[in-house]
Amino acid sequence: xxxxNLKLKKYIKNKNxxxxxxxxxESLSKLNEIVDWFENQxxxxxxxxxxxxxxxASLVKDCKIRLAEIENEFEKIRKEVKKNDEIVExxxxxxx
Numbered sequence: 001x002x003x004x005n006l007k008l009k010k011y012i013k014n015k016n017x018x019x020x021x022x023x024x025x026e027s028l029s030k031l032n033e034i035v036d037w038f039e040n041q042x043x044x045x046x047x048x049x050x051x052x053x054x055x056x057a058s059l060v061k062d063c064k065i066r067l068a069e070i071e072n073e074f075e076k077i078r079k080e081v082k083k084n085d086e087i088v089e090x091x092x093x094x095x096x
Contacts, residue, residue, distance in 0.1 A: 022066045027059050034059075 034056045038044065 022062060024063060024066050024070075027063050027066075031056055031059050031063075 034052050037052060038049070041049075
């Protein structure tokens with residue numbers, strides 16, 4: 001039952017992430033806040049620290065996914081530009 005609940009939570013989180021545009025800048029800011037929190041603690045409350053680490057790990061995972069999506073979008077645009085350049089070059093050479 002616990003495994004089912006965990007899978008359901010992951011599904012809901014992934015669906016929510018897909019439904020709203022993931023904000024990379026905001027997530028990186030949250031990661032910086034977590035780092036600052038740890039740096040400013042004289043004594044770290046282990047329970048609170050664990051929650052911060054979990055949140056940070058989740059943010060890192062989400063950021064990696066979004067960065068991969070962005071990289072794919074840039075690659076797609078690069079290929080389109082290259083294709084358009086080839087078409088223009090062929091027109092200029094009288095090949096089309």
